[in-house]
Amino acid sequence: MTFFSELGETITGTGKEVSQKVKGFTEIAKLNLEVKKKEDLIQKQYMEIGKQYYELHKQDAEPFFEEIGLITEAFGEIEKLKDEISRKKGERKCPSCGASIDQDALFCKRCGAKCEPAPEQAEEEAEAAAPAEALEEAFEEEALTEEASAEGTPAEEGEGETGE
């Protein structure tokens, strides 16, 4: 055997080994992928069972799993957050079907229910205006009382008679 033929054999041998290893890796990767696929499938079934169990038992007074309460709570929070997002986007919810409608829409686009224009916004404005108005009125009353007591007669009567 010459040096070159020996070298050739070694290279071929190493090449075979490498290709076999690669083949082995590929097969392992394929098998791992199969395992992953089955695990994903199981996860989905678990989730589906969980959903169905939740739907069956969400009304229970004392649910067997405390997770039921956590899910219901989270659903409630999601609703609140969505409402807040709708308000920030200038949208309202239909009082009948819950579809999002424009702030100034009179009727729901989905179910046709009558919608009072922007009641929430009006309420907010009224709330904001109320303290200022109350404060002004309080000041006016105070001023009138001071005036009246200084002159000794009700301020309104005096002004009305002298004017006409």
Ligand SMILES: [Zn+2]
């Ligand atoms: Zn509607």
